[in-house]
Amino acid sequence: MTSPSAQRSAARTWLAMVPMLLGVLIGALAISATTTALPAMRQDLHMTDAAAIWIVDIYPLALAVTLVIAARAGDQFGRRTVMVVGLAGFALFNLIGGMTDSAIVLIAMRALLGASEAAVIASVVSTIGAVFHPGERVLAYGLWTATFGAGSAFGPVAGGILAAGPGWRWTLYGGIPLAIVALILALLLVPNTRTTRPPHWDPLSIVTSIIALGGIVYALQHVATQPLPAIAMGVVGGVSGVVFVRRQLRLHDPFIDVGLFRIRSFSVAYLRIIASTGASAATVYLVSLHLQDARGETALMAGFALLPQAIMIALGGVLAPTLLRWMSSNALTIVALAIQAIGLVWLATDPASLMVPLLLAGFGYGVIGTLTAAALFDATEPEQAGQVGAIQEVGFALGSGLGVAVLGTIAVVSGTMRFAFALGVGAALVGIAAVLDPRFTRSSG
Numbered sequence: 001m002t003s004p005s006a007q008r009s010a011a012r013t014w015l016a017m018v019p020m021l022l023g024v025l026i027g028a029l030a031i032s033a034t035t036t037a038l039p040a041m042r043q044d045l046h047m048t049d050a051a052a053i054w055i056v057d058i059y060p061l062a063l064a065v066t067l068v069i070a071a072r073a074g075d076q077f078g079r080r081t082v083m084v085v086g087l088a089g090f091a092l093f094n095l096i097g098g099m100t101d102s103a104i105v106l107i108a109m110r111a112l113l114g115a116s117e118a119a120v121i122a123s124v125v126s127t128i129g130a131v132f133h134p135g136e137r138v139l140a141y142g143l144w145t146a147t148f149g150a151g152s153a154f155g156p157v158a159g160g161i162l163a164a165g166p167g168w169r170w171t172l173y174g175g176i177p178l179a180i181v182a183l184i185l186a187l188l189l190v191p192n193t194r195t196t197r198p199p200h201w202d203p204l205s206i207v208t209s210i211i212a213l214g215g216i217v218y219a220l221q222h223v224a225t226q227p228l229p230a231i232a233m234g235v236v237g238g239v240s241g242v243v244f245v246r247r248q249l250r251l252h253d254p255f256i257d258v259g260l261f262r263i264r265s266f267s268v269a270y271l272r273i274i275a276s277t278g279a280s281a282a283t284v285y286l287v288s289l290h291l292q293d294a295r296g297e298t299a300l301m302a303g304f305a306l307l308p309q310a311i312m313i314a315l316g317g318v319l320a321p322t323l324l325r326w327m328s329s330n331a332l333t334i335v336a337l338a339i340q341a342i343g344l345v346w347l348a349t350d351p352a353s354l355m356v357p358l359l360l361a362g363f364g365y366g367v368i369g370t371l372t373a374a375a376l377f378d379a380t381e382p383e384q385a386g387q388v389g390a391i392q393e394v395g396f397a398l399g400s401g402l403g404v405a406v407l408g409t410i411a412v413v414s415g416t417m418r419f420a421f422a423l424g425v426g427a428a429l430v431g432i433a434a435v436l437d438p439r440f441t442r443s444s445g
Helices: 003-016 017-044 049-077 077-099 105-129 133-165 175-188 203-222 227-250 260-261 264-294 299-323 330-350 355-378 382-413 415-434
Strands: none
Touching: 003 017, 017 077, 017 105, 017 175, 017 264, 017 299, 049 077, 049 105, 049 203, 049 382, 077 105, 077 175, 105 133, 105 382, 133 299, 133 355, 133 415, 203 227, 203 299, 203 382, 227 260, 227 264, 260 264, 260 382, 260 415, 264 299, 264 330, 264 355, 264 382, 264 415, 299 330, 330 415, 355 382, 382 415
């Protein structure tokens, strides 16, 4: 029988999920509320189309490039400490962003918000990997996915309501009290875990990783409208990426342990995260703009239209652990990817009602997000939790940023068929991810 002290310890561990999940919720709201409020921002601040894409895309991009830095800081200074710093930054930068009348300043604040959320997410994921047993992680990540889905569900609706009512600025102001509450609860409930050995900081790795991600995403966003600068930035980003990877292979304590990608199940799960997350983020972006620009819907109606997808993301995340009773993790992941792809193909036909295809796309992604996140930890060792957590969240953030950049650019250059063609490409990428084979768990290298 479990002793009372062990029961109290287990209860406290699960209570720590409350502020951690609140931090996840804040990030989901920050991404999804902006999607429906974007037309109002664009009109009020007189933005170009390129600047409007950056308002959406700079957040996940900044999140991606700073996640590993945040994870390293958590390993050294304590993950709760870094989480609290991130929540404080989130409150401050939301305040500044809500008060500005400059598109450039707003983009800068969105970048700093992404970096602040990186501190929160890196701490949450690493803490889950460090304090929960393997059997508990699937449920913990199911709650993580469900919370993200809940934020994604109410974010577009809240963005539409606020844009039509008190104004888009309240999509930023609304995050301030949530961040303060999460900060207080984190100080009370979250253990301040860290690694036993202080991590090594390598400035060259940090610089080359930022240049690589920034250059590649910039190139993908601007290749259609500014081909020469985009190609130049893409080359710079690609070269920086090569330098970064080669350096990691030489370092005794790498900034990112790229050797983890030699584990086949790890690399396949990672590719599935990027493909599925990218398609999901691009779906929210494309559907929102399509409904407002092509169908003449209000921001509020666009938010309500996206509600089924986000609700099913949450439901899929919660049900994934239960569904594992009847199917293996890989088989269930393949089925979920197929469901998401079917939903995307259906959406590409632009049906009169988008509800059912959005339900399919959302449920598939909810299941995938939970299973692939757990698969990364299952393929590695417990002492690698900090590295795995950071790499995992880079995948989710990078997938989101690349999905909007790539499929958004495809939509821009596809003329009258842009909505259908962009979603069709997204469905194809998800389908390719479904047929990848993760059977070999570790390489001999």
